[in-house]
């Protein structure tokens with residue numbers, strides 16, 4: 001009996017999480033190309049409120065951290081702080097080639113590399129910059145994986161965030 | 164036994180919460196339609212609520228723990244108590260005593276007061292600015308809104324909500340007291356911090372205002388409280404100015420119409436600065452409604 005109740009509440013929670021992702025957007029050193037695409041994604045043209053997506057200003061209210069750009073040495077601390085301010089469960093989406101791997105900035109003296117060098121990342125969306133459709137697709141794939149038996153696990157870069 | 168069911172299920176308690184969520188959806192959907200979007204699905208507020216309740220609640224450093232956790236509960240309780248005294252769905256209010264109008268209006272203000280305290284309780288600068296603005300706005304719309312609700316009370320000659328509603332039955336005070344109606348509806352928008360009066364939670368300047376540090380359960384309860392306040396406020400204004408709410412269909416039509424007007428104003432106006440809001444209330448709002456009451460008193464004396 002209690003097993004059934006547990007199952008139902010767990011299902012309800014996952015359903016709510018999938019249907020109401022509130023996002024916060026952070027630019028950790030992007031060239032702004034990706035940010036413009038993210039803003040385009042949130043405009044009435046694509047109307048993400050259909051899926052319950054809402055842009056939040058406060059990390060405390062957000063579920064999904066959408067990061068753009070490579071992590072610069074200056075932004076590293078801030079990125080970690082914003083990540084830690086978000087309440088569990090939280091998801092991180094890296095948008096753009098730079099956020100995935102460092103992109104054109106890879107190897108610069110002031111750049112740590114991709115987002116996964118600093119915080120665990122759930123979904124990578126490549127493209128320079130990715131189209132709004134690609135961003136929506138990435139977020140939808142991440143969320144629908146939550147309902148599957150094997151939800152995506154966040155991964156860290158090769159040096160496990162010690163960079 | 165029946166009174167417990169009345170309190171917890173219908174027509175207050177859970178039912179008011181559900182009604183609040185439904186009205187939030189109508190509000191968001193209408194706004195989306197006016198902005199040429201499709202808008203959220205019907206269960207969106209419900210999904211938001213469950214998700215927030217299932218989230219971790221972070222208590223930041225340097226706050227008073229008891230206050231931080233207790234304020235959302237008090238806020239929601241205040242709004243729910245206010246719902247007991249208004250004719251929801253056109254049914255008779257669950258409780259009623261002479262002078263309950265004043266109690267109801269101040270119970271509604273409890274939510275705003277709790278939000279101000281919640282913001283002032285945290286060390287975050289955005290919350291502090293938000294709390295200051297919330298309380299400033301509270302003190303500016305409170306008096307005009309109260310006066311606007313007292314004008315029908317003066318006509319009815321009683322301060323009991325059920326008495327005023329019985330008097331207002333089928334008599335559209337909107338026609339005899341247009342000024343009071345305008346102030347009441349704008350006051351309601353100020354109370355709900357709807358744009359153009361959303362300076363207290365201006366997300367482009369101060370993140371999320373007083374509630375910046377709230378996550379999970381606390382934030383969910385504050386949002387619920389606001390939804391209940393929306394329903395109660397709409398009911399009050401519809402019952403007083405739009406000729407009473409006689410039955411559920413009448414109730415839905417009249418409150419829905421009011422909501423449509425409010426969302427229309429929301430969609431066409433930009434945010435006002437906080438000192439513009441205060442100026443609007445004290446320079447025009449209070450004056451208009453005072454003129455209204457004066458005319459009414461003179462009329463009453465002349466008629467007698």
Ligand code: SF4
Nearest residue numbers: 031033096097098128
């Ligand atoms: S992926 Fe391209 S558009 Fe995006 S931040 Fe890097 S260089 Fe700019």
